[in-house]
Every structure is written in C-alpha cells, then in structure tokens.
Amino acid sequence: MSNLDNQAFWMPFSSNQAFKENPRMLVSAKDMHYITDNGQNLLDATSGLWCVNAGHCRPKIVEAIQRQANLMDYSPAFQMGHKDAFTLANRITNLAPGHLNHAFFCNSGSEGVDTSLKIALAYHRATGESSRTVFIGRERGYHGAGFGGISVGGITTNRKAFGSMLPRVDHLPDTHNIQHNSFSRGQPKWGAELADELEKRIISLHDASNIAAVIVEPLAGSTGVLVPPIGYLEKLRQICDKYKLLLIFDEVITGFGRTGPCFAADAVGVVPDMMIIAKGLTNGAVPMGAVLTRQDIYETIVNNSTPDTIEFFHGYTYSGHPLATAAALATLDTYEEEGLFTRSQEMSPYFEEAIHSLREFPNVIDIRNMGMVAGIELEPKVSSNTTLAYKAFLKCYDKGLLIRTTGNTIALSPPLIITKSQIDEIVEILGSALIEIDQ
Numbered sequence: 001m002s003n004l005d006n007q008a009f010w011m012p013f014s015s016n017q018a019f020k021e022n023p024r025m026l027v028s029a030k031d032m033h034y035i036t037d038n039g040q041n042l043l044d045a046t047s048g049l050w051c052v053n054a055g056h057c058r059p060k061i062v063e064a065i066q067r068q069a070n071l072m073d074y075s076p077a078f079q080m081g082h083k084d085a086f087t088l089a090n091r092i093t094n095l096a097p098g099h100l101n102h103a104f105f106c107n108s109g110s111e112g113v114d115t116s117l118k119i120a121l122a123y124h125r126a127t128g129e130s131s132r133t134v135f136i137g138r139e140r141g142y143h144g145a146g147f148g149g150i151s152v153g154g155i156t157t158n159r160k161a162f163g164s165m166l167p168r169v170d171h172l173p174d175t176h177n178i179q180h181n182s183f184s185r186g187q188p189k190w191g192a193e194l195a196d197e198l199e200k201r202i203i204s205l206h207d208a209s210n211i212a213a214v215i216v217e218p219l220a221g222s223t224g225v226l227v228p229p230i231g232y233l234e235k236l237r238q239i240c241d242k243y244k245l246l247l248i249f250d251e252v253i254t255g256f257g258r259t260g261p262c263f264a265a266d267a268v269g270v271v272p273d274m275m276i277i278a279k280g281l282t283n284g285a286v287p288m289g290a291v292l293t294r295q296d297i298y299e300t301i302v303n304n305s306t307p308d309t310i311e312f313f314h315g316y317t318y319s320g321h322p323l324a325t326a327a328a329l330a331t332l333d334t335y336e337e338e339g340l341f342t343r344s345q346e347m348s349p350y351f352e353e354a355i356h357s358l359r360e361f362p363n364v365i366d367i368r369n370m371g372m373v374a375g376i377e378l379e380p381k382v383s384s385n386t387t388l389a390y391k392a393f394l395k396c397y398d399k400g401l402l403i404r405t406t407g408n409t410i411a412l413s414p415p416l417i418i419t420k421s422q423i424d425e426i427v428e429i430l431g432s433a434l435i436e437i438d439q
C-alpha cells in the first residue's frame with residue numbers, strides 16, 4: 001500500500017495530515033478481529049464504530065446481502081415498496097418497548113436525528129400546536145453531523161465552525177461529574193437532580209407551549225461514555241409528560257444489546273416517544289437508520305391529510321434499501337439465534353471487573369461502565385496537540401488492539417461475541433499501553 005496516492009480522499013472526523021503521513025489501513029475482518037495491510041491482527045474493542053455488535057463478516061448477514069444483491073439491487077422508496085422493508089418494520093417495532101410501533105427508515109444516525117426532529121415539528125403542527133418549535137438537547141450530546149444534529153448536540157468542536165445552525169435550541173447540562181461519581185459501576189447514584197434543570201430553567205425560560213421535544217442519548221457514547229445517573233431519565237420522562245414535550249432517545253449506539261437488553265430504554269425502564277436507531281441495526285454491514293415512533297404520532301400526522309396526498313414530505317432515495325433491509329433482517333436473526341443480548345448481560349459483570357482493574361494505572365482519573373460499554377478517562381495532559389488518550393490509541397494499535405478515544409476518554413464497546421480471554425487481552429494490552437505512554 002506504500003505507493004497508494006492517499007490525497008484525494010478527504011477523510012471524515014480525522015486528522016487528514018497526520019493520517020496520510022502515517023496511514024493505518026484495514027483490509028479484512030472476521031469475528032473479533034481486523035487484519036491490517038501489514039498482516040497484523042487487531043482485536044476490535046470498539047465494534048468498528050459502535051456498530052458491529054455481532055462481530056465481523058457474520059455468515060448469515062454476508063449471505064443475505066449477496067442473495068439480495070442478485071435478486072433486486074434497488075427499489076424506489078417513494079410510492080413503491082418491497083416486502084422486506086415492511087417485514088423489518090414489523091420486527092423492529094416488535095422489539096421496541098411501549099407503543100413505538102412505526103418505523104421510518106433512513107440511512108444513518110444523522111439522518112435519523114434530523115428525521116425525528118422533523119416528525120416532532122410535523123406532529124405538533126398537526127395537533128394545532130405549531131408554536132412548539134424549540135428543541136432541547138444536552139451539553140456534550142452527540143446526535144450526528146447534520147445541521148439538526150449539531151444544533152441539538154453539545155460537542156463544541158462539532159459546532160463552532162458552522163454558524164448559527166437551527167434557531168431556538170437550548171441544552172440541558174451534561175451528567176458527567178467525577179467529583180460525585182468517579183469509578184462508579186453501572187448507573188451512578190448522584191445526578192438525577194440534573195434533570196430538574198428542564199423544568200426549573202428551560203421550561204421557565206421558553207415556556208412549554210413553545211417546546212417541541214427533548215432529545216438525549218440515554219447513555220452518551222461519543223462524548224466519552226456518560227452513563228445516566230439512577231433516576232435521571234425517569235425524571236426527564238415525568239417532566240416531558242407533565243408539559244407534553246416529546247422525549248426522543250437517540251439509541252444509535254445504545255441499541256441492540258450494548259447496555260444489556262435490546263435498547264437502553266429497556267435497561268432503564270423508560271419509554272421515549274421516539275427512538276433513533278442505526279449502526280447495530282445492520283451490524284454495520286450496510287448503512288441504515290430508522291426512527292421509531294409512538295402509534296399516535298404516526299396517526300396524528302397521517303390522518304391530518306386527505307387519503308390521496310403525501311402526508312409527510314420527507315424521505316430518502318435509499319429509505320428501506322433492499323440490501324440494508326436484507327442485512328438488518330439477517331442481523332436480527334443473528335442476535336436472536338445466538339442470544340447476543342442475553343450474552344451481553346451475562347458478560348457485562350466480567351467486563352466491568354476487568355475494566356475497573358485499570359483503576360491504579362498511570363493517569364487514570366475515572367472509569368465508568370454500563371453493559372458492554374466502558375469509558376476510561378485520563379488526565380487532561382496534552383503534548384503537541386495529542387491527548388494521552390490518543391497516544392494510548394496509537395500505542396494499542398501497534399500492539400494489535402483497536403480502541404476508540406474521544407477527548408481524554410478511551411471508549412470500549414467490543415462486539416457482544418467477545419470471550420472472557422479476549423476481555424483479558426484488551427485489559428492487558430491497554431494496561432501496558434498506559435504504562436508506556438507515561439514514560
């Protein structure tokens with residue numbers, strides 16, 4: 001690969017200059033591993049980018065995509081349909097909690113977020129409450145890279161270059177607090193009261209009659225694994241109910257077993273009005289996302305129009321794409337046949353114990369976890385623009401382990417097929433990397 005001209009590809013969310021000087025190229029993947037262009041095995045502790053929950057190149061999914069590509073490559077999504085898209089909508093909504101029984105398909109988490117915001121506006125308009133246009137996100141939230149997503153998102157670097165974004169957005173405070181919750185295991189005890197900000201400040205300031213929806217990740221992943229405090233999401237639910245605000249859970253990374261059960265909503269026992277899913281929906285094999293909505297949201301919008309008209313002017317060329325639906329159906333089969341959500345719940349105590357054994361390692365200031373996701377926060381030391389966490393990423397890569405970093409936090413979210421000895425391997429390699437980068 002040394003003679004490859006790597007200049008034309010403008011890489012997303014990457015340091016293009018550094019990467020192109022010193023590329024890291026992957027050529028194949030199987031189960032828990034990638035293979036690099038040097039022939040090195042990389043143990044995948046991040047499920048790719050939080051998406052390959054069943055492990056890589058799983059036979060059933062590969063075969064389903066191959067079969068579908070031969071049968072029908074594409075089918076128009078507007079005013080036309082194909083059976084698998086309807087079957088998939090039924091299967092996902094059967095998995096979803098509460099009355100989330102309609103699915104709107106898109107191609108990514110970002111599109112899912114924008115779709116959910118548009119559904120919220122259309123719903124309030126259809127109920128005659130068109131003044132409800134304010135969205136409430138959360139500081140440090142990540143909701144993808146679209147303008148809607150960065151507006152309700154709360155990651156400074158993702159927002160600062162892009163002007164005024166959506167008007168009329170406010171943010172809850174984030175739930176991260178090392179002073180109160182350091183080294184907590186599972187949901188931290190302190191912090192439910194942070195939800196009160198919604199009622200005390202935000203609703204007082206904007207008035208509920210102007211607020212369309214509150215959107216949060218039940219567990220914030222991309223911003224450094226912020227686990228929801230006990231009672232926090234329950235409180236948000238109560239306040240949203242009281243003031244008729246729609247509550248949207250962005251489950252793009254928490255969906256499909258990451259926190260134990262199928263959705264984080266199940267883990268905390270809180271049912272949102274809409275849920276955004278993507279990534280693990282197809283095991284990352286073909287891009288796909290979806291917004292799941294409550295029955296009455298769908299009915300309110302659809303029944304607000306006369307039968308022959310388009311009720312909701314929104315959608316994508318590839319909504320419910322045949323290859324994506326084939327991959328998703330095979331992925332759901334794989335999760336089910338291999339009992340991967342149960343496996344996630346059974347493996348998570350071992351994972352928790354193993355990850356927390358890194359507590360005394362150099363520069364570790366916090367470790368937090370829930371289900372099969374963990375964050376290890378390091379001292380915020382930066383040398384030549386590189387955080388310690390990023391140095392750990394480079395060191396681990398050289399040692400055959402793929403981790404993910406965001407700011408000063410290392411995020412681990414391995415495929416749910418991981419074995420105990422592979423968990424040990426992650427901890428051993430990461431531990432040695434933490435020691436070496438301290439020298």
Ligand SMILES: Cc1ncc(COP(=O)(O)O)c(C=O)c1O
Nearest residue numbers: 108109110142143144250252253
């Ligand atoms: C919570 C959350 N929402 C939305 C997205 C955006 O998804 P995509 O990159 O598929 O657009 C992500 C991606 O990591 C995410 O973590």
